Amino acid sequence: MLSSQQFDAVTQLFFDVSGIRLGEHKRPLVVSRLQKLAQEKGCSSLDEYVDTLLRQADPMEMVKVVDKLTTNETYFFREPQHFDCLARLVAQRKPGAAEFRVWSAASSSGEEAYSIAMLLADKLGLKGWEVLGTDLSTQMVESARRALYTQERARNVPQSYLKQWCLKGQGAYAGTLLIDKSLRSRVRFIGANLTQTLPEIGYFDVIFLRNVLIYFDNPGKEDIVNRVLTRLKPQGFLFTGHAESLANLNVPLKAVAPAVYSLR
Ligand SMILES: C[S@@+](CC[C@H](N)C(=O)[O-])C[C@H]1O[C@@H](n2cnc3c(N)ncnc32)[C@H](O)[C@@H]1O
The missing domain is CATH 3.40.50.150 (Vaccinia Virus protein VP39)
Known part of the structure; x- marks a missing residue:
């Protein structure tokens, strides 16, 4: 579960690093992409994961969040x-x-x-x-x-x-x-x-x-x-x-x- 407060907190952190604003309509994407990181950290919920992220301010964990939340779709000779x-x-x-x-x-x-x-x-x-x-x-x-x-x-x-x-x-x-x-x-x-x-x-x-x-x-x-x-x-x-x-x-x-x- 990801509360509105924690959604705002994590998307603000992401905005501060990337400059990309993820609006409310991106909530399903944020939830699905952060789920695995929360599991890896042993957190029982996304709220707990975001709490930990805010508390620990670990730059390496933040790199993982940014990696997850960016959209990387690309292919060879795109737009020929x-x-x-x-x-x-x-x-x-x-x-x-x-x-x-x-x-x-x-x-x-x-x-x-x-x-x-x-x-x-x-x-x-x-x-x-x-x-x-x-x-x-x-x-x-x-x-x-x-x-x-x-x-x-x-x-x-x-x-x-x-x-x-x-x-x-x-x-x-x-x-x-x-x-x-x-x-x-x-x-x-x-x-x-x-x-x-x-x-x-x-x-x-x-x-x-x-x-x-x-x-x-x-x-x-x-x-x-x-x-x-x-x-x-x-x-x-x-x-x-x-x-x-x-x-x-x-x-x-x-x-x-x-x-x-x-x-x-
Ligand atoms: C959709 S891909 C585009 C790839 C390629 N240019 C293309 O057209 O196929 C967008 C890329 O922009 C990167 N990106 C997003 N925000 C960025 C930023 N603030 N600085 C540098 N790269 C960023 C993402 O990590 C992602 O790999």
Whole structure:
């Protein structure tokens, strides 16, 4: 059982860390996702678990709560128009241009970052580019670094990329695929909270900020977009999810294609 008071308390804690407001309609989700943590802690109810969480203020337990309450759905080559656009941008690069850097700014379990890497490796070879993936969830960052996926998640990966960059699991690993080491070595994953000061990650030609703004209200979206833009090279591009509108936000961007923006 989770009382209204404890629901408010735990969703406030989550908001303080993530910037994401989980309203009353998310109560079933909160209950189902925290149940297992309560059991692991030996608590007889969710109320008791939230009490313990508030009393102990254990940062490690809070990491687990954040991991549980974030929505991490993702897949390879999601919203394929962005990959066509990326291929065009890469084709326009001038000889001798600086390293091409792409940031997957809410990378979840890594499928987006590895999709970008496959395309860049195809167009540019294994040098002259880098992909960074960041996420709030430490569990997702670890999962992305492992780079091990079920084969059915890879249904949108082009056959030639599957052959070149994905190792089919055998024996105990049947039904899985592992991203090849040569590609993994070009992709880094670190933890970063988009609602707080960003780590030193340098500047990017393209930033994928997809399917994360949807969880924030307008001031939250504005805050994140403006912070992320401090990492965009002057001629760079920001990609957002096609369902995420930046209209009515106070951000210095102009739309150049659906869900593709450049600085004004
Ligand atoms: C639905 S996934 C999107 C994955 C990928 N970008 C895509 O479009 O398929 C949203 C991700 O945003 C992350 N996230 C939520 N709030 C965040 C925050 N404040 N800072 C960084 N990442 C956050 C979640 O942990 C989750 O992995």
